[in-house]
Amino acid sequence: xxxxxxxxxxxxxxxxxxxxxxxxxxxxxxxxxxxxxxxxxxxxxxxxxxxxxxxxxxxxxxxxxxxxxxxxxxxxxxxxxxxxxxxxxxxxxxxxxxxxxxxxxxxxxxxxxxxxxxxxxxxxxxxxxxxxxxxxxxxxxxxxxxxxxxxxxxxxxxxxxxxxxxxxxxxxxxxxxxxxxxxxxxxxxxxxxxxxxxxxxxxxxxxxxxxxxxxxxx
Amino acid sequence: xxxxxxxxxxxxxxxxxxxxxxxxxxxxxxxxxxxxxxxxxxxxxxxxxxxxxxxxxxxxxxxxxxxxxxxxxxxxxxxxxxxxxxxxxxxxxxxxxxxxxxxxxxxxxxxxxxxxxxxxxxxxxxxxxxxxxxxxxxxxxxxxxxxxxxxxxxxxxxxxxxxxxxxxxxxxxxxxxxxxxxxxxxxxxxxxxxxxxxxxxxxxxxxxxxxxxxxxxxxxxxxxxxxxxxxxxxxxxxxxxxxxxxxxxxxxxxxxxxxxxxxxxxxxxxxxxxxxxxxxxxxxxxxxxxxxxxxxxxxxxxxxxxxxxxxxxxxxxxxxxxxxxxxxxxxxxxxxxxxxxxxxxxxxxxxxxxxxxxxxxxxxxxxxxxxxxxxxxxxxxxxxxxxxxxxxxxxxxxxxxxxxxxxxxxxxxxxxxxxxxxxxxxxxxxxxxxxxxxxxxxxxxxxxxxxxxxxxxxxxxxxxxxxxxxxxxxxxxxxxxxxxxxxxxxxxxxxxxxxx
Numbered sequence: 076x077x078x079x080x081x082x083x084x085x086x087x088x089x090x091x092x093x094x095x096x097x098x099x100x101x102x103x104x105x106x107x108x109x110x111x112x113x114x115x116x117x118x119x120x121x122x123x124x125x126x127x128x129x130x131x132x133x134x135x136x137x138x139x140x141x142x143x144x145x146x147x148x149x150x151x152x153x154x155x156x157x158x159x160x161x162x163x164x165x166x167x168x169x170x171x172x173x174x175x176x177x178x179x180x181x182x183x184x185x186x187x188x189x190x191x192x193x194x195x196x197x198x199x200x201x202x203x204x205x206x207x208x209x210x211x212x213x214x215x216x217x218x219x220x221x222x223x224x225x226x227x228x229x230x231x232x233x234x235x236x237x238x239x240x241x242x243x244x245x246x247x248x249x250x251x252x253x254x255x256x257x258x259x260x261x262x263x264x265x266x267x268x269x270x271x272x273x274x275x276x277x278x279x280x281x282x283x284x285x286x287x288x289x290x291x292x293x
Numbered sequence: 294x295x296x297x298x299x300x301x302x303x304x305x306x307x308x309x310x311x312x313x314x315x316x317x318x319x320x321x322x323x324x325x326x327x328x329x330x331x332x333x334x335x336x337x338x339x340x341x342x343x344x345x346x347x348x349x350x351x352x353x354x355x356x357x358x359x360x361x362x363x364x365x366x367x368x369x370x371x372x373x374x375x376x377x378x379x380x381x382x383x384x385x386x387x388x389x390x391x392x393x394x395x396x397x398x399x400x401x402x403x404x405x406x407x408x409x410x411x412x413x414x415x416x417x418x419x420x421x422x423x424x425x426x427x428x429x430x431x432x433x434x435x436x437x438x439x440x441x442x443x444x445x446x447x448x449x450x451x452x453x454x455x456x457x458x459x460x461x462x463x464x465x466x467x468x469x470x471x472x473x474x475x476x477x478x479x480x481x482x483x484x485x486x487x488x489x490x491x492x493x494x495x496x497x498x499x500x501x502x503x504x505x506x507x508x509x510x511x512x513x514x515x516x517x518x519x520x521x522x523x524x525x526x527x528x529x530x531x532x533x534x535x536x537x538x539x540x541x542x543x544x545x546x547x548x549x550x551x552x553x554x555x556x557x558x559x560x561x562x563x564x565x566x567x568x569x570x571x572x573x574x575x576x577x578x579x580x581x582x583x584x585x586x587x588x589x590x591x592x593x594x595x596x597x598x599x600x601x602x603x604x605x606x607x608x609x610x611x612x613x614x615x616x617x618x619x620x621x622x623x624x625x626x627x628x629x630x631x632x633x634x635x636x637x638x639x640x641x642x643x644x645x646x647x648x649x650x651x652x653x654x655x656x657x658x659x660x661x662x663x664x665x666x667x668x669x670x671x672x673x674x675x676x677x678x679x680x681x682x683x684x685x686x687x688x689x690x691x692x693x694x695x696x697x698x699x700x701x702x703x704x705x706x707x708x709x710x711x712x713x714x715x716x717x718x719x720x721x722x723x724x725x726x727x728x729x730x731x732x733x734x735x736x737x738x739x740x741x742x743x744x745x746x747x748x749x750x751x752x753x754x755x756x757x758x759x760x761x762x763x764x765x766x767x768x769x770x771x772x773x774x775x776x777x778x779x780x781x782x783x784x785x786x787x788x789x790x791x792x793x
Binding site for chain 1: 486503518533534546550554673674677778781782
């Protein structure tokens, strides 16, 4: 859901836990400070001190943050939720607005910025169970990676035609919160405005099936 | 903690000297020195009393015109350790030093007394120097410590509690020992088709419920986030992925609002819930916590410092057994209320189902442990046999007899714990307390055994954020330092760790 344009000016705090733990503070779309902890499985330990430190590094008080940018995945669910829970409650505590960005978009933005001139890109990350989360992009417009397909989850062997379409492929695990913040700022300048739907991009139903009680007597 | 603290007078001298010589064997002050200290204009001495007996004392020195105060001495009876006497005395001295206009407090502590050093650290004291061989004749060094934390902890702090350890998203708000709000959003209905809690389903539901539940709790309490003094959050035991949602949210809220955070133990929270029901908690007590995730028997001498796990289930939790048996009987989820309903029409003596870990040989090794998996299997066999014989399954009798077996074991073991430990108090907690037969039998058996029974209101027995807030408030009022921001969610957090 995109709503009418609100420009993300003053300060924003970006949080992503779809891969490691990444936090950044931005002013008018420019990264002032960023911290990346690549280890998976440590999100709930890291998140509090990481936010506190990145704000201190940027010299910004929590009350000065007017937007919280949350990476909504896709990514491993347990870690992803830590960042989304933190984003929700930081926004409530700091009386800030909440906006969402697809985490794979951050990888695409970093790639296009590092490789100017390239166009077709496939981003895929490990989704476990021999599957990948993926999305494909066609360059950057107005500071926003142009996503043409995805995000979705598939077995890599079923991605053949998309891989052939893409000139480049990134299988990156680093999602920079700074890049998410830059995208959110760029989106806020467009007519559509930033995305305010914080629903996590799970792409899979919970792993449980209704069962019947088992017989105990043979 | 049945002691009180008042200002000392010279009349207390004789009793103080008994403790002085007992606590400081080689370097006790003389009676004259102590008399001068008590009488001096620039000192402030306190005694802790249990009845008429002096069980602790402490003194502060603060010269007029100086903004520094010194803790002169502090002692508590070696027979009364663990009651929080030293902590209470320190608290009172800090309050007085602040009232007298001190900006910092100094003290000396024996280098070989880590327990005392730990207590002082709670009050913000940090080591600033060493006096070599200060304590004679023992030749032990003194650490000089100083604190600038003179703002005493609030007497009635407003604490927000966040609970996400299983399938209930709970946010509660308390002021001291008073309940202000207790909002719960349960994902129980989403688990019904699976016959039990699915961790991923529960965790997704927590993330969706957090913000609306917080908004509702603030609204109910009629306060804003700015008015909150501290945040408490369950960091275990429970489902890891579910716990992490609450932990992540609580940490971010703490940073955003600049409020201290307290990571607290879910099971001890259940015990603390009683504070909200009656404004206090009577200790020591045995606590029986029975839910879909836990079946634990605790010995609680001090809510913050002395909680011991006597026993727990070695397989299914009691609530889980209710769910599984309900499925076997074709009843809906959650099983507890359904079995309770159906059992009312049945005969609890119709079938003698096994009482887990109750045989003499089991009682030797597992006196306070529980096992419900054998019982569940026995019920299933009984039902399958009836079906095999094409007989109608006597659902009401099976439900009543199963319920009787569970309740019998729970209450028998809890009462044994009370008797063995000479503690005439039993506190019930956890969702299974909703079971009418459990409450009935507990009332009767406790009355017979001369044990006083506490059952908090059901909304405080099931998982909730208010009990977490209540435990957090106890920590704040005791002057405990907040948790560091990097604590973990621990699915198997031991009950002995009240705060992480």
